[in-house]
Amino acid sequence: MADLVWASMGEMARLVATKAISPVELVRVHLDRIAALDGKLRAFITVMGDSALEAARAAEASVVRREPIGALHGVPVGFKDLYCTKGVRTTGGSRILADWVPGEDATVVTRLAAAGAIALGKLNMHEFAYGPEGINVHYGTSWNPWDPAVHRFCGGSSSGSGAAVAAGLCPGALGSDTGGSIRIPSSLCGLTGIKPTYGRVSRAGALPLAWSLDHVGPMCRSAADCALMLRAIAGQDPRDASTSALPVPDYAAALTGHVRGLRVGLLRRSFLESAGAPERHAVEQAVRTLEGEGASVREITLDQMKYAAGAAAAVISVEAYAYHEPWLKTRGGEYGGDVRERLLPGAFVSGADYLRGQRVRGLIREEMDRVLADVDVLIAPTLPVAAPRVDARDVDIDGRPQPLRSSLIRFTRPFNVSGHPAASVPCGFTAEGLPIGMQVIGRSFDEATVLRVADAYQRVTDWHTRRPPLGR
Amino acid sequence: MADPGPPLTRDTLRIVAHAQGLALSDADLDAVLPLVQAARVLLDELASAPLQDVEPTSLYLMR
Numbered sequence: 312m313a314d315l316v317w318a319s320m321g322e323m324a325r326l327v328a329t330k331a332i333s334p335v336e337l338v339r340v341h342l343d344r345i346a347a348l349d350g351k352l353r354a355f356i357t358v359m360g361d362s363a364l365e366a367a368r369a370a371e372a373s374v375v376r377r378e379p380i381g382a383l384h385g386v387p388v389g390f391k392d393l394y395c396t397k398g399v400r401t402t403g404g405s406r407i408l409a410d411w412v413p414g415e416d417a418t419v420v421t422r423l424a425a426a427g428a429i430a431l432g433k434l435n436m437h438e439f440a441y442g443p444e445g446i447n448v449h450y451g452t453s454w455n456p457w458d459p460a461v462h463r464f465c466g467g468s469s470s471g472s473g474a475a476v477a478a479g480l481c482p483g484a485l486g487s488d489t490g491g492s493i494r495i496p497s498s499l500c501g502l503t504g505i506k507p508t509y510g511r512v513s514r515a516g517a518l519p520l521a522w523s524l525d526h527v528g529p530m531c532r533s534a535a536d537c538a539l540m541l542r543a544i545a546g547q548d549p550r551d552a553s554t555s556a557l558p559v560p561d562y563a564a565a566l567t568g569h570v571r572g573l574r575v576g577l578l579r580r581s582f583l584e585s586a587g588a589p590e591r592h593a594v595e596q597a598v599r600t601l602e603g604e605g606a607s608v609r610e611i612t613l614d615q616m617k618y619a620a621g622a623a624a625a626v627i628s629v630e631a632y633a634y635h636e637p638w639l640k641t642r643g644g645e646y647g648g649d650v651r652e653r654l655l656p657g658a659f660v661s662g663a664d665y666l667r668g669q670r671v672r673g674l675i676r677e678e679m680d681r682v683l684a685d686v687d688v689l690i691a692p693t694l695p696v697a698a699p700r701v702d703a704r705d706v707d708i709d710g711r712p713q714p715l716r717s718s719l720i721r722f723t724r725p726f727n728v729s730g731h732p733a734a735s736v737p738c739g740f741t742a743e744g745l746p747i748g749m750q751v752i753g754r755s756f757d758e759a760t761v762l763r764v765a766d767a768y769q770r771v772t773d774w775h776t777r778r779p780p781l782g783r
Numbered sequence: 784m785a786d787p788g789p790p791l792t793r794d795t796l797r798i799v800a801h802a803q804g805l806a807l808s809d810a811d812l813d814a815v816l817p818l819v820q821a822a823r824v825l826l827d828e829l830a831s832a833p834l835q836d837v838e839p840t841s842l843y844l845m846r
Contacts, residue, residue: 523840615832617828618828618829618832620825620828621825621826621827621828621829622829624822624825624826625825625826625829628822636805639805640804640805640806652814652815652818653818655805655807655811655815655818656815656818656819656822658799658800658803658805659796659799659800659815659819659822660822660826664826664829666839667826667829667830667832667834668826668829669839669840670832670834670837670838670839670840671829671832671834671837672839672840673837673838673839673840674832674833674834674837676840677837
């Protein structure tokens with residue numbers, strides 16, 4: 312039974328569909344694991360035990376009656392606690408919304424339920440998604456399962472999603488990503504996560520951090536499982552005007568298992584060259600693996616990326632402040648200190664600065680599109696470092712201390728600014744046994760190729776199959 | 784090089800905050816000041832971006 316929690320989502324769905332296991336059994340084994348491990352991990356804010364078992368019994372009945380079932384029928388999933396769940400509190404990781412119970416589901420919650428997935432609970436996060444570490448002063452900071460002895464960051468803001476999937480508390484989860492919040496915890500927790508193209512997945516019913524930078528996406532233990540989850544949630548939504556009408560491909564069918572003939576661009580300047588030695592070595596080795604599998608590799612430089620930090624600062628500060636202004640004026644003392652301090656600077660950024668940031672985004676996107684006309688994907692490290700200790704304020708990169716927060720988002724934020732799809736894929740471990748991730752970045756709305764490269768890499772490597780010591 | 788103007792201080796932030804109906808204590812202003820100064824450096828870097836004919840990305844999609 313213990314091995315069941317490490318099965319892929321696809322395998323779980325197959326076992327349920329063939330009646331080899333009951334969805335009730337599958338949910339119970341995960342609930343037992345949450346009860347055993349989450350006291351330390353603090354991955355969940357709310358466990359939906361009763362409703363999950365009720366849904367599992369209904370799912371079992373559907374299989375017995377041989378009704379048509381979805382691709383994730385009976386498979387448990389977790390939701391970052393910023394996705395609205397009808398009748399279940401949605402805190403945003405905050406004290407301000409500690410007792411807020413939405414009257415309707417987020418679109419992605421509805422779509423995963425339609426695919427047969429069973430909601431196991433609501434996952435911890437950096438308060439209101441405003442932080443790359445995963446700190447939470449209200450519900451506790453999630454514990455990275457790769458180091459049982461030292462409390463290390465899971466990464467944020469989708470910290471609980473990272474801890475839960477890595478430790479086998481659920482096989483897949485939804486995160487959200489405004490500056491790297493799917494890819495950072497995926498990298499630090501040894502997971503595969505994808506931030507799709509802006510407009511590919513509906514944001515309706517997700518608490519915003521910055522409307523024009525927020526992306527919704529899955530965090531799983533393999534690219535193949537990300538393909539299943541993304542297929543279930545992607546597509547146009549009348550509730551979100553920014554969603555695209557482009558058809559959603561069958562991502563699982565796009566996983567050909569090879570990269571022969573694909574053109575890979577390696578981002579060395581400003582990316583690989585700025586990472587620590589273990590991360591540089593792991594990503595360079597991964598690129599050689601892709602080359603060995605038949606991809607052609609060349610180095611790419613993105614000149615306009617020097618503006619990405621400024622554009623992101625202009626946009627995120629103003630949009631986040633605008634959303635939070637009423638609470639900052641009336642309930643400011645209820646925010647965690649770090650989040651309040653990050654929100655307030657938005658009050659001092661002008662409208663002209665904001666629009667200059669939005670114009671620069673166009674410039675960056677244009678360069679990305681131009682570069683991606685000549686290569687199929689770009690490769691970069693996800694992070695310059697592995698999981699820092701929770702008391703760290705700086706990180707050490709090749710002997711040089713660097714500020715923690717800006718270091719964590721340096722390589723991920725540019726692709727929120729541009730809106731292009733980007734996945735993080737495990738590609739190695741440090742000497743301390745901490746996971747390292749690489750990013751695979753693709754053309755707009757070409758998540759299929761991003762996942763194809765990630766999956767092909769995972770068919771010839773085993774980094775993604777390793778399990779953390781906490782909960783092994 | 785454009786004139787950077789007077790340096791940001793706790794008092795200038797207080798005036799701007801007050802104008803927006805935001806009551807911030809001295810401790811708040813002291814905590815926020817270095818963050819605003821750091822953001823200002825990043826925002827000023829955008830002034831050199833070649834933005835001729837580039838429109839903002841925040842445009843409505845009409846259906």
